[in-house]
Amino acid sequence: MKVPIQPGSTLGVMGGGQLGRMFVHAAQSLGYFTAVLDPDPVSPAGRVAHYHIATAYLDEAGLAQLMQRSHAITTEFENVPAPALRTLGAHRPVAPSADAVAVCQDRAAEKSHFMQCGVPCALHAVLDSDADVERVPASLLPGILKTARLGYDGKGQVNVPDRQALQAAWNVLGRVPCILEQRLALHREVSVIIARDALGHSVSLPVQQNLHRDGILAVTQVPAPDLDPALADQALDAARRIAEAMRYVGVLCVEFFVLADGRLVANEMAPRPHNSGHYSIDACDVSQFELQVRTLAGLPLVQPRLHSAAVMINLLGDLWFDGAGHQREPDWSAVLRLPGSHLHLYGKADPRRGRKMGHLTVTAADAAHARAVAIEAAAVLGLPAF
Numbered sequence: 001m002k003v004p005i006q007p008g009s010t011l012g013v014m015g016g017g018q019l020g021r022m023f024v025h026a027a028q029s030l031g032y033f034t035a036v037l038d039p040d041p042v043s044p045a046g047r048v049a050h051y052h053i054a055t056a057y058l059d060e061a062g063l064a065q066l067m068q069r070s071h072a073i074t075t076e077f078e079n080v081p082a083p084a085l086r087t088l089g090a091h092r093p094v095a096p097s098a099d100a101v102a103v104c105q106d107r108a109a110e111k112s113h114f115m116q117c118g119v120p121c122a123l124h125a126v127l128d129s130d131a132d133v134e135r136v137p138a139s140l141l142p143g144i145l146k147t148a149r150l151g152y153d154g155k156g157q158v159n160v161p162d163r164q165a166l167q168a169a170w171n172v173l174g175r176v177p178c179i180l181e182q183r184l185a186l187h188r189e190v191s192v193i194i195a196r197d198a199l200g201h202s203v204s205l206p207v208q209q210n211l212h213r214d215g216i217l218a219v220t221q222v223p224a225p226d227l228d229p230a231l232a233d234q235a236l237d238a239a240r241r242i243a244e245a246m247r248y249v250g251v252l253c254v255e256f257f258v259l260a261d262g263r264l265v266a267n268e269m270a271p272r273p274h275n276s277g278h279y280s281i282d283a284c285d286v287s288q289f290e291l292q293v294r295t296l297a298g299l300p301l302v303q304p305r306l307h308s309a310a311v312m313i314n315l316l317g318d319l320w321f322d323g324a325g326h327q328r329e330p331d332w333s334a335v336l337r338l339p340g341s342h343l344h345l346y347g348k349a350d351p352r353r354g355r356k357m358g359h360l361t362v363t364a365a366d367a368a369h370a371r372a373v374a375i376e377a378a379a380v381l382g383l384p385a386f
């Protein structure tokens with residue numbers, strides 16, 4: 001394949017969620033055609049792509065069609081089966097690679113990768129059997145039991161206050177392979193989005209600060225308020241080492257905890273753009289989705305510049321219900337009246353509680369103004385301040 005893959009070619013994506021949709025938007029604005037493979041006939045990305053192949057991820061005919069259409073292929077969620085990416089990778093440039101995605105799909109592999117890179121992570125144990133459960137050292141409790149695979153938005157996680165609760169928690173999660181990790185006292189959470197090309201050049205977005213509610217990202221602030229620059233450098237450097245060691249090509253997000261004692265600990269990573277980087281569409285001169293297009297097509301990477309302070313608020317399906325549980329449309333006019341507000345809705349027809357329906361980014365000349373307007377927007381939507 002000739003590099004770069006020129007505009008006018010077709011870029012394919014495995015997965016049709018909101019991340020795929022924003023990838024498609026970025027690819028189209030650079031003049032590419034786009035193809036999406038997702039079983040859902042009305043997926044957010046499928047609805048805006050030039051071609052939508054509505055088959056299962058492992059469907060051979062579907063994969064063949066995606067290859068036929070696409071000059072290069074990426075993925076938008078880490079639960080795309082690695083074998084599907086391997087099949088595609090045998091015939092087309094695929095970024096990130098199946099091997100890199102496989103590491104990110106498994107919390108045990110992910111944590112050993114962090115440790116190999118010299119990046120600290122939470123003390124943990126891999127649980128695969130009753131014997132493993134009995135053998136858990138007391139130092140891991142109280143802890144959080146997480147399924148090794150297929151977790152997202154806090155799903156597949158159970159709090160484990162003590163040893164007695166552990167066996168029950170493992171049963172609740174279906175006795176599948178799990179990670180028990182020590183519950184850490186979090187001072188704050190931050191993440192880093194890095195893009196790396198095939199020649200090993202990498203660029204990154206500024207460190208962003210994330211607030212989670214009920215295990216789901218609720219608010220991202222950039223710049224991270226009062227973050228020690230040395231800690232920010234440490235996070236950027238750790239993300240670079242993590243990407244480098246996988247010879248990663250594409251966009252990678254690494255989530256970190258900052259502990260009360262100031263230590264930085266890696267939580268997990270995602271082999272794709274990330275919810276905490278959505279602000280980059282409106283606040284940076286190159287978004288995380290454009291970085292994904294550039295790495296996939298082999299176009300030059302340039303260091304993104306944050307031109308505005310930003311606060312991103314996730315819009316979950318809960319906002320579509322009033323106090324009595326009746327469905328309603330949030331008051332978009334009230335939100336759009338606020339200066340610097342950028343509304344992104346993903347075109348999902350069916351609002352459900354906890355479902356990511358869209359996000360709102362507020363940009364401003366400085367962080368104080370962005371935060372003030374974002375808090376106003378939150379109030380208008382009925383969300384708590386932060």
Ligand code: ATP
Binds near residue numbers: 155217
């Ligand atoms: P997502 O895919 O949305 O990032 P996830 O379901 O993969 O989330 P994690 O990132 O592992 O889950 O955990 C979700 C949140 O739960 C974290 O952002 C953090 O707030 C909290 N959490 C997870 N692990 C720990 C821990 N060891 N100690 C304290 N809090 C934790």
Ligand code: MG
Binds near residue numbers: 267
């Ligand atoms: Mg997470």
